[in-house]
Amino acid sequence: xxxxxxxxxxxxxxxxxxxxxxxxxxxxxxxxxxxxxxxxxxxxxxxxxxxxxxxxxxxxxxxxxxxxxxxxxxxxxxxxxxxxxxxxxxxxxxxxxxxxxxxxxxxxxxxxxxxxxxxxxxxxxxxxxxxxxxxxxxxxxxxxxxxxxxxxxxxxxxxxxxxxx
Numbered sequence: 001x002x003x004x005x006x007x008x009x010x011x012x013x014x015x016x017x018x019x020x021x022x023x024x025x026x027x028x029x030x031x032x033x034x035x036x037x038x039x040x041x042x043x044x045x046x047x048x049x050x051x052x053x054x055x056x057x058x059x060x061x062x063x064x065x066x067x068x069x070x071x072x073x074x075x076x077x078x079x080x081x082x083x084x085x086x087x088x089x090x091x092x093x094x095x096x097x098x099x100x101x102x103x104x105x106x107x108x109x110x111x112x113x114x115x116x117x118x119x120x121x122x123x124x125x126x127x128x129x130x131x132x133x134x135x136x137x138x139x140x141x142x143x144x145x146x147x148x149x150x151x152x153x154x155x156x157x158x159x160x161x162x163x164x165x
Contacts, residue, residue: 021048074122081115 017038024034031049035042085108092104120127126134 018048018052021045022052025049025052074118077118078115081111081118085111085115 020038021034024037031042031045035045088104088108092101095101095104116125119125
Protein backbone atom coordinates (compact mmCIF):
# COMPACT_ATOMS: atom_id res chain seq x y z
CA UNK A 1 0.00 0.00 0.00
CA UNK A 2 1.54 3.39 -1.03
CA UNK A 3 2.25 5.94 1.65
CA UNK A 4 -0.08 8.93 1.88
CA UNK A 5 1.71 12.10 0.82
CA UNK A 6 1.35 15.46 2.48
CA UNK A 7 0.04 18.47 0.55
CA UNK A 8 3.50 20.02 0.23
CA UNK A 9 5.01 16.77 -1.11
CA UNK A 10 2.20 16.46 -3.64
CA UNK A 11 2.64 20.12 -4.65
CA UNK A 12 6.37 19.58 -5.12
CA UNK A 13 5.73 16.53 -7.30
CA UNK A 14 3.29 18.51 -9.44
CA UNK A 15 5.85 21.31 -9.95
CA UNK A 16 8.49 18.76 -10.95
CA UNK A 17 6.06 17.04 -13.34
CA UNK A 18 5.13 20.38 -14.95
CA UNK A 19 8.80 21.24 -15.49
CA UNK A 20 9.26 17.84 -17.11
CA UNK A 21 6.16 18.35 -19.28
CA UNK A 22 7.47 21.77 -20.35
CA UNK A 23 10.95 20.45 -21.10
CA UNK A 24 9.60 17.53 -23.15
CA UNK A 25 7.09 19.74 -24.98
CA UNK A 26 9.88 22.15 -25.94
CA UNK A 27 11.73 19.16 -27.39
CA UNK A 28 8.69 18.56 -29.62
CA UNK A 29 7.63 15.36 -27.83
CA UNK A 30 3.93 14.62 -28.43
CA UNK A 31 1.35 14.79 -25.64
CA UNK A 32 0.82 11.03 -25.94
CA UNK A 33 4.55 10.32 -25.53
CA UNK A 34 4.86 12.75 -22.61
CA UNK A 35 1.94 11.04 -20.85
CA UNK A 36 3.54 7.66 -21.41
CA UNK A 37 6.99 8.76 -20.19
CA UNK A 38 5.61 10.40 -17.04
CA UNK A 39 2.97 7.74 -16.31
CA UNK A 40 0.09 10.23 -16.31
CA UNK A 41 -2.98 10.68 -18.49
CA UNK A 42 -2.97 12.77 -21.65
CA UNK A 43 -5.57 14.97 -19.98
CA UNK A 44 -3.10 15.69 -17.14
CA UNK A 45 -0.36 16.56 -19.65
CA UNK A 46 -2.76 18.82 -21.55
CA UNK A 47 -3.79 20.57 -18.32
CA UNK A 48 -0.13 20.98 -17.28
CA UNK A 49 0.71 22.47 -20.69
CA UNK A 50 -2.14 24.95 -20.37
CA UNK A 51 -0.85 26.07 -16.98
CA UNK A 52 2.75 26.25 -18.20
CA UNK A 53 1.69 28.40 -21.17
CA UNK A 54 -0.37 30.65 -18.92
CA UNK A 55 2.54 31.13 -16.51
CA UNK A 56 4.90 31.87 -19.43
CA UNK A 57 2.45 34.42 -20.80
CA UNK A 58 2.17 36.11 -17.38
CA UNK A 59 5.97 36.23 -17.03
CA UNK A 60 6.25 37.73 -20.50
CA UNK A 61 3.64 40.37 -19.65
CA UNK A 62 5.57 41.30 -16.48
CA UNK A 63 8.77 41.56 -18.53
CA UNK A 64 7.05 43.85 -21.06
CA UNK A 65 5.66 46.03 -18.25
CA UNK A 66 9.09 46.16 -16.60
CA UNK A 67 10.73 47.17 -19.88
CA UNK A 68 8.13 49.90 -20.33
CA UNK A 69 8.78 51.20 -16.82
CA UNK A 70 12.54 51.12 -17.35
CA UNK A 71 12.16 52.95 -20.65
CA UNK A 72 10.03 55.62 -18.98
CA UNK A 73 12.58 56.12 -16.18
CA UNK A 74 15.43 56.37 -18.70
CA UNK A 75 13.51 58.86 -20.85
CA UNK A 76 12.76 61.00 -17.80
CA UNK A 77 16.42 60.85 -16.74
CA UNK A 78 17.62 61.89 -20.20
CA UNK A 79 15.03 64.68 -20.41
CA UNK A 80 16.15 65.99 -17.01
CA UNK A 81 19.77 65.97 -18.19
CA UNK A 82 18.76 67.83 -21.37
CA UNK A 83 16.91 70.45 -19.33
CA UNK A 84 19.89 70.84 -16.99
CA UNK A 85 22.23 71.31 -19.95
CA UNK A 86 19.93 73.93 -21.50
CA UNK A 87 19.79 75.85 -18.22
CA UNK A 88 23.56 75.65 -17.82
CA UNK A 89 24.10 77.01 -21.34
CA UNK A 90 21.69 79.87 -20.64
CA UNK A 91 23.59 80.68 -17.44
CA UNK A 92 26.93 80.35 -19.22
CA UNK A 93 25.91 82.97 -21.80
CA UNK A 94 24.50 85.31 -19.11
CA UNK A 95 27.52 85.20 -16.79
CA UNK A 96 30.45 87.51 -17.30
CA UNK A 97 32.82 86.12 -14.70
CA UNK A 98 35.39 83.65 -16.07
CA UNK A 99 35.38 81.77 -12.75
CA UNK A 100 31.59 81.23 -12.97
CA UNK A 101 31.85 80.19 -16.63
CA UNK A 102 34.50 77.60 -15.77
CA UNK A 103 32.27 76.21 -13.00
CA UNK A 104 29.35 75.99 -15.41
CA UNK A 105 31.52 74.24 -18.01
CA UNK A 106 32.58 71.66 -15.39
CA UNK A 107 28.93 70.96 -14.54
CA UNK A 108 28.13 70.67 -18.26
CA UNK A 109 31.00 68.24 -18.77
CA UNK A 110 29.80 66.07 -15.88
CA UNK A 111 26.27 66.15 -17.25
CA UNK A 112 27.45 65.12 -20.72
CA UNK A 113 29.43 62.27 -19.16
CA UNK A 114 26.37 61.15 -17.17
CA UNK A 115 24.23 61.18 -20.30
CA UNK A 116 26.84 59.29 -22.31
CA UNK A 117 27.21 56.66 -19.58
CA UNK A 118 23.42 56.23 -19.47
CA UNK A 119 23.28 55.71 -23.24
CA UNK A 120 26.24 53.31 -23.12
CA UNK A 121 24.69 51.28 -20.30
CA UNK A 122 21.63 50.79 -22.51
CA UNK A 123 23.78 49.71 -25.45
CA UNK A 124 22.69 52.71 -27.52
CA UNK A 125 26.20 54.14 -27.77
CA UNK A 126 29.36 52.04 -28.10
CA UNK A 127 31.48 51.95 -24.97
CA UNK A 128 34.72 50.46 -26.26
CA UNK A 129 37.16 51.16 -29.06
CA UNK A 130 36.37 47.77 -30.62
CA UNK A 131 32.63 48.58 -30.74
CA UNK A 132 33.36 51.95 -32.36
CA UNK A 133 35.64 50.32 -34.94
CA UNK A 134 33.03 47.66 -35.72
CA UNK A 135 30.34 50.30 -36.21
CA UNK A 136 32.70 52.40 -38.33
CA UNK A 137 33.45 49.40 -40.58
CA UNK A 138 29.70 48.85 -41.03
CA UNK A 139 29.25 52.52 -41.93
CA UNK A 140 32.18 52.36 -44.36
CA UNK A 141 30.60 49.39 -46.14
CA UNK A 142 27.13 50.91 -46.44
CA UNK A 143 26.65 54.34 -48.08
CA UNK A 144 23.19 54.75 -46.53
CA UNK A 145 24.67 54.26 -43.06
CA UNK A 146 27.33 56.84 -43.86
CA UNK A 147 24.64 59.39 -44.79
CA UNK A 148 22.65 58.50 -41.66
CA UNK A 149 25.81 58.90 -39.59
CA UNK A 150 26.51 62.36 -41.00
CA UNK A 151 22.86 63.37 -40.46
CA UNK A 152 23.07 62.11 -36.88
CA UNK A 153 26.34 63.96 -36.26
CA UNK A 154 24.82 67.18 -37.64
CA UNK A 155 21.81 66.73 -35.36
CA UNK A 156 24.02 66.15 -32.29
CA UNK A 157 26.22 69.12 -33.18
CA UNK A 158 23.18 71.37 -33.62
CA UNK A 159 21.45 70.17 -30.47
CA UNK A 160 24.39 70.17 -28.06
CA UNK A 161 26.89 72.70 -29.36
CA UNK A 162 24.63 75.66 -28.82
CA UNK A 163 21.18 74.47 -27.66
CA UNK A 164 19.96 78.04 -27.09
CA UNK A 165 19.51 78.73 -30.81
